[in-house]
Every structure is written in structure tokens, then in C-alpha cells.
Amino acid sequence: MSxxxxxxxxxxxxxxxxxxxxxxxxxxxxxxxxGVGLTLVGVVVLVSVIGHFVLSSPTALKLESTLAHPSVxxxxxxxxxxxxxxxxxxxxxxxDLGVAFATTYVGVLVGVLLGAxxxxxxxxLERVIMRLTDVVIAFPFIVLVIAIVAIVGPGIEGVAIxxxxxxxxxxxxxxxxxxxxxREREYIQAARxxxxxxxRIVLRHALPNIIRxxxxxxxxxxxxxxxxxASLSYLGLxxxxxxxxxxxxxxxxxxxxxxxxxxxxxxxxxxVIVGVGLVxxxxxxxxxxxxxxxxxxxxAGVAATTQ
Amino acid sequence: MVSETETSLQVDTLFKSFAxxxxxxxxxxxxxxxxLTALDGVSLVLAPRQxxxxxxxxxxxxxxxxxxxxxxxxxxxxxxxxxxRDVVEARGVQLMELRRAIQLIYQDPYSSLNPLMDVGEAIxxxxxxxxLIERRERHEFAAELLQVVxxxxxxxxxxxxxxxxxxxxxxxxxxxxxxxxxxxxxxxALSALDVSAQAQILNLLASLxxxxxxxxLLISHQLPIVAQIADAVLxxxxxxxxxxxxxxxxxxxxxxxxxxxxxxxxxxxxxRGQRRIPALQxxxxxxxxxxxxxxxxxxxxxxxSICAEVDPARVEVGPGHGAWCHFAT
Amino acid sequence: xxxxxxxxxxxxxxxxxxxxxxxxxxxxxxLAVDRVSFDVRQGExxxxxxxxxxxxxxxxxxxxxxxxxxxxxxxxxxxxGDGRDLLHMPxxxxxxxxxxxxxxxxxxxxxxxxxVFSIGDQLREVLRSRGGFSKAAARREALHxxxxxxxxxxxxxxxxxxxxxxxxxxxxVTIALAIAGSPALLLADEPTTALxxxxxxxxxxxxxxxxxxxxxxxxxxxxxxxIIAQYADRVLVMHAGQVVEGGTxxxxxxxxxxxxxxxLLASVPRMPGETAVRHGI
Numbered sequence: 001m002s003x004x005x006x007x008x009x010x011x012x013x014x015x016x017x018x019x020x021x022x023x024x025x026x027x028x029x030x031x032x033x034x035g036v037g038l039t040l041v042g043v044v045v046l047v048s049v050i051g052h053f054v055l056s057s058p059t060a061l062k063l064e065s066t067l068a069h070p071s072v073x074x075x076x077x078x079x080x081x082x083x084x085x086x087x088x089x090x091x092x093x094x095x096d097l098g099v100a101f102a103t104t105y106v107g108v109l110v111g112v113l114l115g116a117x118x119x120x121x122x123x124x125l126e127r128v129i130m131r132l133t134d135v136v137i138a139f140p141f142i143v144l145v146i147a148i149v150a151i152v153g154p155g156i157e158g159v160a161i162x163x164x165x166x167x168x169x170x171x172x173x174x175x176x177x178x179x180x181x182x183r184e185r186e187y188i189q190a191a192r193x194x195x196x197x198x199x200r201i202v203l204r205h206a207l208p209n210i211i212r213x214x215x216x217x218x219x220x221x222x223x224x225x226x227x228x229x230a231s232l233s234y235l236g237l238x239x240x241x242x243x244x245x246x247x248x249x250x251x252x253x254x255x256x257x258x259x260x261x262x263x264x265x266x267x268x269x270x271x272v273i274v275g276v277g278l279v280x281x282x283x284x285x286x287x288x289x290x291x292x293x294x295x296x297x298x299x300a301g302v303a304a305t306t307q
Numbered sequence: 308m309v310s311e312t313e314t315s316l317q318v319d320t321l322f323k324s325f326a327x328x329x330x331x332x333x334x335x336x337x338x339x340x341x342x343l344t345a346l347d348g349v350s351l352v353l354a355p356r357q358x359x360x361x362x363x364x365x366x367x368x369x370x371x372x373x374x375x376x377x378x379x380x381x382x383x384x385x386x387x388x389x390x391x392r393d394v395v396e397a398r399g400v401q402l403m404e405l406r407r408a409i410q411l412i413y414q415d416p417y418s419s420l421n422p423l424m425d426v427g428e429a430i431x432x433x434x435x436x437x438x439l440i441e442r443r444e445r446h447e448f449a450a451e452l453l454q455v456v457x458x459x460x461x462x463x464x465x466x467x468x469x470x471x472x473x474x475x476x477x478x479x480x481x482x483x484x485x486x487x488x489x490x491x492x493x494x495x496a497l498s499a500l501d502v503s504a505q506a507q508i509l510n511l512l513a514s515l516x517x518x519x520x521x522x523x524l525l526i527s528h529q530l531p532i533v534a535q536i537a538d539a540v541l542x543x544x545x546x547x548x549x550x551x552x553x554x555x556x557x558x559x560x561x562x563x564x565x566x567x568x569x570x571x572x573x574x575x576x577x578x579r580g581q582r583r584i585p586a587l588q589x590x591x592x593x594x595x596x597x598x599x600x601x602x603x604x605x606x607x608x609x610x611x612s613i614c615a616e617v618d619p620a621r622v623e624v625g626p627g628h629g630a631w632c633h634f635a636t
Numbered sequence: 637x638x639x640x641x642x643x644x645x646x647x648x649x650x651x652x653x654x655x656x657x658x659x660x661x662x663x664x665x666x667l668a669v670d671r672v673s674f675d676v677r678q679g680e681x682x683x684x685x686x687x688x689x690x691x692x693x694x695x696x697x698x699x700x701x702x703x704x705x706x707x708x709x710x711x712x713x714x715x716x717g718d719g720r721d722l723l724h725m726p727x728x729x730x731x732x733x734x735x736x737x738x739x740x741x742x743x744x745x746x747x748x749x750x751x752v753f754s755i756g757d758q759l760r761e762v763l764r765s766r767g768g769f770s771k772a773a774a775r776r777e778a779l780h781x782x783x784x785x786x787x788x789x790x791x792x793x794x795x796x797x798x799x800x801x802x803x804x805x806x807x808x809v810t811i812a813l814a815i816a817g818s819p820a821l822l823l824a825d826e827p828t829t830a831l832x833x834x835x836x837x838x839x840x841x842x843x844x845x846x847x848x849x850x851x852x853x854x855x856x857x858x859x860x861x862x863i864i865a866q867y868a869d870r871v872l873v874m875h876a877g878q879v880v881e882g883g884t885x886x887x888x889x890x891x892x893x894x895x896x897x898x899x900l901l902a903s904v905p906r907m908p909g910e911t912a913v914r915h916g917i
Binding site: 364365472501502503505506507509528529530531532534535558568569570571572573574575583584585586587588589590591 | 687688788802804805832833834835836837838840841859860861862863865866899900902903904905906907
Binding site for chain 1: 377406414
């Protein structure tokens with residue numbers, strides 16, 4: 001221990017800052033799981049980019065080699081129409097990830113904004129928004145999505161609209177609850193007494209402080225949305241053939257499961273890899289946010305005794 | 308000479324009561340919700356360059372008073388005016404200007420700063436929102452203010468979580484000073500700090516008063532802090548002022564039994580080992596059930612029958628020094 | 637650092653020697669308590685002062701085994717009068733010692749009381765766990781304890797839950813729980829920091845009164861030098877985990893030798909007419 005004299009502030013905080021810097025990226029395990037997750041998803045995306053240029057078209061028929069075993073020419077084999085399963089799977093990666101990403105985050109955006117406005121402003125606006133979320137949440141998720149698809153019509157638009165319309169409500173309810181407790185916090189009151197506009201307070205001071213749990217959850221939500229997109233195609237309600245889509249590919253291969261196992265199984269493995277990757281990313285995010293939250297509380301105490 | 312109304316903050320017979328929410332069954336019952344009286348006719352005048360101390364236990368209404376003045380709470384009655392303009396009715400641009408002129412510093416520096424915003428940004432934001440500086444000037448501006456509150460410039464890039472309590476409270480003060488306020492309301496702003504940090508912040512407040520002519524409403528339950536820099540004090544009990552006057556007089560010759568008790572309860576006012584009974588018995592009554600007559604009578608060592616019946620009026624006990632007690636002389 | 641020897645020959649209850657406690661950091665360990673030594677004698681009050689984070693609370697908690705992982709006692713001894721070491725005691729022995737010989741009260745009584753049990757339940761539980769109390773006797777004793785800490789209308793309070801009491805009343809209840817086993821040593825960690833000054837005054841007077849009744853030693857941790865000046869016989873000044881100065885209250889407060897103590901004293905706001913801090917004793 002070095003000898004010290006007053007004032008203590010400078011020494012204490014430089015120690016505090018060092019602790020903060022060390023912990024900024026979360027615990028080692030959180031960092032590792034996020035890294036593994038990002039790598040898994042990244043490899044799949046990268047392979048699909050390369051595949052786009054190297055492999056044959058996902059819809060090209062090759063009737064002379066139907067139901068071919070996995071080989072050097074067709075690593076995932078071919079399906080009953082002689083299409084290359086790998087190139088179909090990789091093309092589907094783009095579609096599924098893209099639609100899942102867009103539907104998830106449009107839902108997050110809509111939900112978080114509505115929830116934040118409802119929580120901060122209150123009044124009739126809050127009642128309208130919250131009753132609406134109650135209605136949406138009251139339906140089983142997939143039933144509601146199917147109902148919307150039935151109205152809009154099957155296809156990519158139907159799936160996207162259905163997932164957003166059913167998905168935003170959770171974020172709205174969650175964000176409103178966070179906002180209700182946040183608006184009593186002194187720094188939000190301070191923002192009011194500093195004469196800031198309501199828009200500035202909500203967007204710049206409140207939202208960044210309550211959006212983290214939503215963002216963490218949204219990653220797992222995206223995994224679910226991928227599964228829903230695939231399930232809907234599987235049921236014939238989603239993206240229509242001949243467009244390559246994970247659920248459709250797996251569904252098509254189902255009847256050949258005993259004779260040509262690769263058509264369903266190998267794309268399924270890719271879906272699992274992407275799903276696990278995203279879950280790990282979500283875990284890592286959650287870990288990082290949790291550590292930083294604790295850090296804010298602990299820094300002063302621990303750092304005061306640090307060298 | 309400008310008259311007092313043109314320069315000062317005036318609070319006149321301010322009332323505030325809250326309906327107490329006693330649960331979901333309340334809506335079914337016919338009785339009205341009980342009312343909690345937080346402020347019961349409080350008046351004060353705060354002039355520029357003046358430090359007015361407000362002292363009382365928790366539950367005395369001090370914080371509600373502060374929140375009414377900065378419009379975080381709407382009073383039920385009475386008036387607040389600043390430089391002759393109505394504070395309670397202000398809207399739009401007028402309200403924004405009032406919010407610039409009167410700044411509140413909060414008790415807890417751990418929760419009054421946005422944890423995600425770095426210090427420089429937090430300090431400069433109010434200034435450019437109010438159009439006092441250009442956006443591109445904000446770094447220099449923040450640096451200047453950090454200097455005023457005695458913090459080093461490198462702090463500008465940090466977030467509140469990386470600072471000590473004393474540093475955070477300085478940042479909170481710098482942020483309040485950023486809009487060039489004319490009045491500061493310090494609501495227990497020193498309570499959460501270590502003594503050395505308290506002393507430094509107190510010096511800072513004193514210099515803001517002398518150098519910038521800021522008027523300060525210093526709300527605290529710690530008498531020694533108020534005694535350090537206040538020119539005048541108000542002693543509050545259960546939503547009322549029970550004694551007011553020049554600080555030196557009130558502390559040297561307290562006229563209300565509550566003030567006498569508060570002073571005697573200060574740690575360090577007695578010699579070690581001296582066996583004694585506590586300065587004041589009992590606890591502050593619930594603001595839901597304020598005692599009849601003099602509200603202090605339930606704890607007052609001098610209470611007599613008249614105290615339960617008659618609400619005492621102000622008794623002038625010296626120049627500008629008054630006490631609301633039947634026995635004050 | 638050894639505190640100056642007192643003149644009267646009181647029994648030494650506790651000898652703490654070279655107590656060192658550390659907490660892990662991402663790199664290395666932080667010393668929260670660094671080679672702290674002091675003695676506690678029967679019936680005396682030791683004041684421990686220092687700023688937040690100086691290790692004063694951790695020192696107290698270590699003595700009753702309340703510093704758990706990731707904190708670690710790296711070195712030192714805390715010898716009870718009969719030679720047992722508080723830092724290296726088997727669980728059952730420690731449990732017996734806590735409460736009977738050593739009790740502790742905290743800054744926030746709401747956190748140290750169980751919100752789902754009435755205060756009567758909590759008092760009775762403590763009494764019955766000590767054995768020798770029938771149900772009826774435990775009830776009578778619980779009532780008696782509440783009366784000893786001057787809780788008005790104590791018989792009606794037994795059925796109350798902690799949240800129904802004011803902060804001052806809650807602290808009285810935790811004190812009642814602490815003295816239930818007539819401990820020889822009470823560790824008080826900022827017991828009045830969360831309270832109003834008039835209530836603080838009542839609680840400190842109560843502690844002084846109970847100290848006389850039970851001939852109990854008190855280690856009083858506070859950041860308020862006024863309190864220390866008024867109640868402590870001897871004072872330890874802590875900074876950055878170390879005891880930087882120790883001695884009788886009048887020595888430390890009148891003629892501080894360490895610059896940190898002097899700085900602490902200089903920053904205490906004073907009231908007109910204040911006696912204790914300025915004049916030491």
C-alpha cells in the first residue's frame with residue numbers, strides 16, 4: 001500500500017477507472033460465449049456469401065442426378081428435383097436471417113417506442129397502447145401470426161407482417177414497466193428541471209437506460225422468429241416454393257427421410273448451428289450488461305481500497 | 308433601488324396535500340382517500356446572493372417545498388413567483404426560462420446523473436439546449452465549468468459510475484450552473500457525502516453565492532451545515548414553519564422548543580460520558596394525523612392545555628426573528 | 637497500531653491482531669482491511685472513524701464471520717478472552733458465540749429484519765433458539781426486551797411487521813434482538829446514519845444506557861466525529877484499510893498526530909457552542 005494523504009478523490013477514481021476498464025467487456029465467460037456465438041453465425045453467413053458465387057443456382061433443376069448422396073460436387077447431396085441442397089440451404093440462410101432480423105427489430109423499435117411513450121406520458125395514450133398490448137398478448141403467439149397470415153395471404157409479406165404485429169407487444173409492456181420506475185429516478189427529474197423537451201428526455205435520457213434488457217431478449221426472440229418462419233413454410237403458410245427457405249427445404253425432404261436423409265437433416269443442422277450461435281450471443285450480451293450494472297454499484301467501494 | 312419582488316423568489320402560503328392510495332379496495336369504499344398534508348401554509352422570500360437554510364426532520368415537508376418551486380410537484384394552494392412572474396402557472400417558453408433560472412441539486416449524486424452519459428456531455432447539454440452556447444463549443448464549455456467546480460479536465464470523458472460521490476455531486480452542481488441559474492435549490496445535496504467532500508461542496512456553494520450572486524435555498528436536516536453558510540433559516544415541522552430568522556440569532560438564541568431540541572440533539576454538543584436523556588422524546592407524528600392546536604405539542608417538553616386548543620401565531624422575538632409558540636418571548 | 641493503555645484494569649474481551657482481509661479484482665486482490673490491530677475491553681466504547689470505503693465496516697463484519705466469498709481473511713487473529721480465535725472457528729462454535737457473546741447491528745434495520753415475520757416472532761425465535769424458554773416465557777421476555785429499548789405500547793407492537801415501524805423504531809427492534817443474549821460485545825455499524833438527528837440522539841442514548849446495564853463493550857463505527865467525540869472512550873481512525881491513528885478520544889481529537897485525522901477534524905462543520913469535538917473530552 002502506498003502512503004496517501006487527502007484529498008483522496010483523484011487516487012480513488014483513477015483506481016475506479018482502472019477497475020471499470022478491466023470490466024468493461026464483461027466477464028471472461030460472457031466474452032467467450034459471445035465470441036463463440038458470433039463465430040458460429042459468422043461462419044455460416046460467410047460460407048453462404050461464398051456459396052452464392054461458387055455454387056449452382058438454388059433453383060436450378062438437374063433431373064439427371066436426383067436424390068444424389070452427399071459428394072464433392074454436392075456436399076449436401078441433391079433433392080428429388082436434382083437441386084443442390086447446400087446451395088438451397090445457403091440461399092435460405094440469407095432469406096431466413098434477413099426476414100428474422102427485420103421482423104424482430106421492427107418489432108423491438110415499435111414496441112420500445114410505444115412502451116416508452118406510454119410509460120413516460122401516461123394518460124389516455126398509455127391506456128390505449130396498453131390495452132392494445134393486452135389484446136395482442138392475450139392470443140397465443142403462433143395462432144395470432146397464422147391469423148394475420150390468413151388475412152394478408154401466404155408469402156414473405158404475410159409472415160413479416162404477422163411476426164411484427166404479434167411481436168411488438170412484449171417489448172411495449174416491458175419498456176413501459178421499466179419507464180414507470182425510471183421516470184421517478186432523479187436523473188430523469190433532473191432532465192425535466194433542466195428544461196429539456198419531453199422528446200429529448202424520452203429518446204436521449206430514458207431510452208438508452210431501459211433498452212438493454214429488450215436488446216438482450218431480442219436476440220433469443222430472433223431465434224424464435226427463425227423457427228416461426230421455418231415452421232410457417234413447413235405448414236405451407238409461409239414463403240412459397242420454389243424460393244429456398246429452411247422450413248420448406250426440410251419439409252420437402254421429409255418424405256425422403258428414410259431414403260435420402262440428407263435433404264432434411266443437413267439443413268436442419270445449419271439451423272441448429274445458427275440458433276445456438278445467436279443464443280450464445282444473447283448470453284454474452286446479458287452477461288456484459290449485468291456485469292456493468294453491478295460495476296456501477298461496486299466501483300466506489302472496491303476502488304477505494306485498490307492500489 | 309429595485310424592489311424585492313423584482314429580483315427574488317417568493318413563496319406565499321403554499322399548501323400541498325397528497326391523496327394517499329390505500330389499495331385497490333379504496334375505489335369500492337365510499338369514504339374519501341385520506342389526505343397527507345406535506346405543506347401547510349409555507350411562505351418564504353429568497354433574494355439573490357442570499358443563503359436561506361431550511362431545516363427539519365424527514366416528514367417536515369422540506370423536499371416537497373423544493374419540488375414545488377421547480378415544478379416537479381403542483382401545489383394545491385398559495386403562490387410561487389420569481390421576479391414577479393407566476394411560477395405555478397408558467398407554460399411553454401416561460402416555463403423553460405424559469406427552469407433555467409431556478410436549478411435543483413438533488414440529494415443522491417448516485418442517481419441524479421444519467422449513468423450512460425459522459426460527464427462532459429451531461430454538463431454541456433443543458434447549455435446548448437437552452438441556446439446559451441453553440442453545439443461545437445460544448446467541450447470547451449464543459450472544461451470551463453469543471454474548473455469552476457474544482458474537477459480536473461480528464462473527468463469530462465468519464466461516466467458517473469467511475470466517479471466518487473463527492474465528484475458526482477460536483478458534476479451535478481456544474482450541470483446546474485451550466486444554464487447560468489439565478490437561484491439554486493440544494494435539497495439535502497450534502498447528506499450523502501463524506502465530511503471532507505461536504506466541506507468542499509459547501510465552499511463551492513459559498514463561492515457561487517459571492518462570485519455569481521446566486522441565491523441558495525439550502526435544505527438540510529444537518530444543522531451544522533446550514534449554520535456554516537446560511538444568512539437566514541427556517542425551521543420546519545410537519546409542513547409548517549415553526550421558527551424563522553437570521554441564522555446567527557436562531558442558533559444562538561432559539562425561541563421554539565423544537566429548535567432548542569434539534570440543537571441539543573446534535574452530536575458533539577455534549578461532553579463525553581455525560582449521562583443525559585435524549586433532547587427530544589418521541590417521533591414526528593404522521594402527516595396523515597396532524598395534532599390539533601400546536602402540531603409540536605406531542606413532543607414538546609413545555610406543552611400545556613392551551614397548546615392542544617390554539618394554533619400558535621407568530622411571536623416576534625427579535626429583529627426579523629419569529630417563533631410560532633405560545634411561550635416564545 | 638496499539639491504542640494507549642487505559643488506567644483502569646478492565647478485562648480484555650477481544651484482541652484483534654494484524655487482521656487482513658482482501659477482495660478479488662479482475663487482476664490481483666484489493667486489501668479492504670490491512671493489518672488492523674486493536675483491543676476491546678469490557679464495558680468500553682471504541683469509536684472507529686473513517687470515510688466510506690476505508691474498511692471500517694469490513695473489519696466489523698469479519699469479526700462475526702459475515703465476510704464471505706469472494707472476500708477472504710488473509711491473515712491475523714481475533715482472540716476472544718478465553719483464547720478462542722473468532723476467525724478460525726467451527727460453524728457451531730461461531731453460531732453460539734454470535735448473539736451470546738458478540739452481537740451486531742447495522743445501518744439499515746429494514747435489511748436486517750425479516751419482512752415476512754412480525755417483530756414478536758423474530759424476538760421469540762431468537763430467544764427460543766437460545767433454549768430455556770417456554771412459549772409463554774419467550775413471549776414475556778420478548779415484551780420485556782421491547783420495553784427495555786423503550787418502544788411505546790410494546791404489547792401492541794409485538795404483532796407489527798417491520799415495514800409498519802418507523803426507522804427509529806426498527807433500529808430499536810434490532811437492538812432488542814441484539815441484547816436478547818446479553819452479549820459482552822456489541823458491534824454497531826453506522827447504527828444511526830439513516831436516522832434523523834433527534835432519533836439518532838435517542839438511539840445513541842439508548843445504547844449508552846444499555847451499555848451501563850449490561851456492562852457491554854461497544855465498537856461504534858461512524859463517519860460522524862461528533863458522535864465519536866460524545867460516546868467513544870477510545871478511537872481508531874481508519875484510512876484505506878489501515879488504522880492510521882489510535883488512542884483515547886481526547887488524545888486523538890485534541891492532538892491528532894496523523895495528517896488524515898487532522899484533515900477529518902478540520903472538515904467537520906461546527907455549530908456555534910459545540911463543545912465535544914472542539915474540546916476533545
